[in-house]
Amino acid sequence: MEAIQKHKGLVFPLDRSNIDTDQIIPKQFLKRIERTGFGQYLFFNWRFDDDGNQREDFALNQPQYKEASILIAGENFGCGSSREHAPWALTDFGFKVIIAPSFADIFYNNALKNGIIPIKMEEERLSKWMEDAQRSSLELSIDLKNQQITDEEGNVISFEIPEYHKEKLLNGWDDIALTLLQEDKILAYENSRI
Amino acid sequence: MGKPETIIEKVWNKHVVHQEEGKPDLLYIDQHLIHEVTSPQAFEGLRLTNRKVRRPDLTYATMDHNVPTKNRHVVKDEISKKQMETLRQNCEDFGIKLADMFHPDQGIVHVIGPQLGLTQPGKTIVCGDSHTSTHGAFGALAFGIGTSEVEHVLATQTIWQEKPKTLNVKVEGNLGPGVTAKDLILAIIGKFGVRFGTGYVMEYTGEAIRKLSMEGRMTICNMSIEAGARAGLISPDQTTVDYLEGREYVPKGQEFEKAAAEWLNLATDEGATYDQTVIINADEIEPQVTWGTNPGMCVPVGGTTPILAEVDHKEDVKRALEYMGLEENQPITSIEIDHVFIGSCTNSRLSDLQKAASIIQGRKVKDNVKAIVVPGSFSVKLQAEELGLDKVFTEAGFEWRDSGCSMCLGMNDDIVPPGGRCASTSNRNFEGRQGNGARTHLVSPEMAAAAAIEGHFVDVRKMAGVLN
Ligand code: SF4
16 A cells, blocks of 8 residues: 555535445446556446446546546445445546545544545535535645645644554555554464464 | 353353454464355455465355356356456366365345355455355354455455353344235334444344244344344254254264264353343344335334325435335335345345245246246255245246345346336345446345235235245
């Protein structure tokens, strides 16, 4: 996993709650056996019509959001299926940070494992950013180490993220290698149960 | 005796391998189930890092999401074929037991685990699939994980987990005749919403839960994830023990007696406390039908779709009604369907098929309704055929298929066409879930059967001969 310390980028506002992983990436695209190449299918049914043409009315198709790397969404983002294809599609498309009032448990973990920073933030703050990003464009700077977001007006807002997850993101650590440092304990546990 | 504990705490504490202040716990995993869709990248990861599967003996694989449910010998879709072939190869290379498409133990992963007795009280069970919560019906701590976590479990047989908060979902009273476990869980999610379980492990308690069969309990726990909870479980009792006795992977003889005593001891202690409790009365629950695009959008069959002026999240409701092609304040019984799907890890076990068949017996599927039954496993299919259920279904006009996930998510050919409307016994009515533009209404097997006959939703309790 790539380490991530800071990120500055353009916001794409997606004002819907309960966005499920079937919307993030529909099932017909889950058949690949690689981790890459899922970005083209992100939000597929919203981005494309039945004939495969881009839908004008879906904002992500508008040029102003083309470079967006920060997604702001409604509550319970990523509910439903455990498919890690959802964060794979998001990162492959270019998203590095997702900000929402709440996340589904499995998605939150899956995002962290793929170097995406999931940030929980109260709805009031978000709705202002949501409006700003819809009206024109909005850029935010995320400083993971200090757990702060700075907006264009210079407001600095802090956010919560468990220390343990933060460390891993900052260093891009391989989870399995970390766990294997405890291998003697795993073995002892196994032996204790025979 | 120490402090009274919930089953959640008991199972958790027994599995902690390593604990450190400020970090999640490292939990040992007793049973890892895998399937073709969420595992290929995990095995690829192992190969890239030269790692082995630590405990192939605690790992079990099947093919379910992609498999054709008819003419199994020809998998037309090349990519699906490759995905299944990849699983076969991975299982061979890493020494993992696989029930492939033609194996007698094949089936939906959450149907075969219990059926084979791999699922047992007190185990920690994971699978790269959110409906792993199903196995909680046995008093196992079972939850869905992502593919990176699948790789992690393959390599280490452990997982890092933050200790969850506990939530008691207490079901008082009793379900009325013709009201099922499916109606109960839909009513719970309808009442408390699709997020109330987020961050919790739920335990279902109360009289109505005790009276449910294991199959009913599986239906309940299956949909815990639809309430936001990664895991939902039920304390084991004699019903649990009786179900497990004699199953393939369950200990035999004296060992069984010993295991059964341990299982019963896992039940939540009298006086144990939870972080949160919600209460629902089963007496008041009626057969449910979802009208919208998440499982919380559901009402009793005698009700109507919402009235926009009366709801909180107006935009969400409006968008859902639009997607579903429904008006506000529309009676549920006026909704006509053109597809019926009886299947999925929620409702495809033998008793589900028996109950649906009892409604269908001697009746015919309405013209222009395409109805299919997809048994949850090969073994369920055989048992149903021994009872002659296949005849009941086919004579009524249902198609009788081979086991798999099928129209629950439409990864194979079994899809609902754009604009099509399906009465489905599955668990998710998300946009496009059963096919691009497809409209899904979640119901019990009995309600799906009744809709197949009438061509629209009806209160199954009012059909002739049902309640007596
Ligand atoms: S039947 Fe549906 S919900 Fe169950 S495992 Fe298969 S796809 Fe998932």
